[in-house]
Amino acid sequence: MSHLLPIVNPNVYLNYMEPDLAYQYEVSRNICLVVLGAILWDMLKSLPDEIQLFQRPSITVFAYFATRVLSVTYIVLDTLIRVHPINNCSALGHVIATIGLLSVGSTYFLFLRRVHAVYWNSKTVRHIFTALWISCVGSTVLIPLSIVRGSIANTGYCITTEGKIYAIAASVVYVVFELSSYLAISLRLYNTVDISTNKLPWCTILSGRGLPIVSKVFFRNGQQYYLAVTATHFLAFISAVIPSIPFLYKETFSTISILVVTTMACRAFRKLRQVSWHEARLQETFSTLRFSDATPPAL
Numbered sequence: 001m002s003h004l005l006p007i008v009n010p011n012v013y014l015n016y017m018e019p020d021l022a023y024q025y026e027v028s029r030n031i032c033l034v035v036l037g038a039i040l041w042d043m044l045k046s047l048p049d050e051i052q053l054f055q056r057p058s059i060t061v062f063a064y065f066a067t068r069v070l071s072v073t074y075i076v077l078d079t080l081i082r083v084h085p086i087n088n089c090s091a092l093g094h095v096i097a098t099i100g101l102l103s104v105g106s107t108y109f110l111f112l113r114r115v116h117a118v119y120w121n122s123k124t125v126r127h128i129f130t131a132l133w134i135s136c137v138g139s140t141v142l143i144p145l146s147i148v149r150g151s152i153a154n155t156g157y158c159i160t161t162e163g164k165i166y167a168i169a170a171s172v173v174y175v176v177f178e179l180s181s182y183l184a185i186s187l188r189l190y191n192t193v194d195i196s197t198n199k200l201p202w203c204t205i206l207s208g209r210g211l212p213i214v215s216k217v218f219f220r221n222g223q224q225y226y227l228a229v230t231a232t233h234f235l236a237f238i239s240a241v242i243p244s245i246p247f248l249y250k251e252t253f254s255t256i257s258i259l260v261v262t263t264m265a266c267r268a269f270r271k272l273r274q275v276s277w278h279e280a281r282l283q284e285t286f287s288t289l290r291f292s293d294a295t296p297p298a299l
Contacts, residue, residue, distance in 0.1 A: 016153040032079040070103035071262035085156030097144030139173040
């Protein structure tokens with residue numbers, strides 16, 4: 001980046017930027033540091049529950065821990081590239097993009113398994129959502145292809161120099177998958193309640209209070225997840241289409257999105273597993289009860 005005036009302190013990399021760009025860079029860097037702290041706090045807070053998950057391995061549990069590891073790795077590297085000199089900004093950018101792609105795949109795989117579990121007797125529905133999941137993973141490729149990274153003068157610090165608008169197509173595909181999953185699961189759960197017989201008011205049905213406990217967790221977790229993730233993707237979409245928003249802020253939304261999507265997806269999975277285990281323990285307890293014949297006392 002050329003300057004008309006000499007650099008007063010060349011050891012400070014921000015001095016190689018225009019004042020407005022330097023301010024935007026600092027803000028985006030600070031946001032990434034906050035996001036890093038938030039995901040580390042969430043991992044520490046949920047550690048006791050995750051130890052229980054680790055003791056009961058399955059392909060879904062593997063996807064859960066892959067989501068956790070990949071998401072925190074993505075955020076750590078995305079923060080590192082903003083706060084520390086890097087020898088090859090482009091190469092590290094490709095590594096971050098690859099980790100982000102894998103993180104999206106493992107995160108949405110958790111919800112794909114939810115749909116598969118609910119529609120276990122419908123191959124057509126399972127195949128449709130598997131295709132949607134593949135579309136989510138494939139559309140993520142657009143994000144690294146749309147971003148060009150370079151170094152700030154000769155300081156070694158990295159900055160994104162260019163971004164293409166077509167990357168927003170990935171967010172659209174994500175929303176389609178999330179909305180379709182939520183509606184499909186809700187429709188199947190509604191069918192477990194005979195509304196005409198029980199005469200439940202719609203406010204009760206929409207709140208999930210008319211559903212069995214496991215179905216209620218399915219439904220309410222879906223509501224919470226969809227609300228949080230949709231709001232995040234909506235903000236990312238708005239920021240992408242408004243030209244006046246600096247590009248560094250637009251790029252930061254991808255890091256925030258990784259935090260919200262992975263954290264909410266893992267939270268929903270943990271909650272469902274806890275309720276399922278609790279129900280299984282209750283059924284096991286009641287199935288092993290033995291009642292002895294009681295002889296009435298003599299009068």
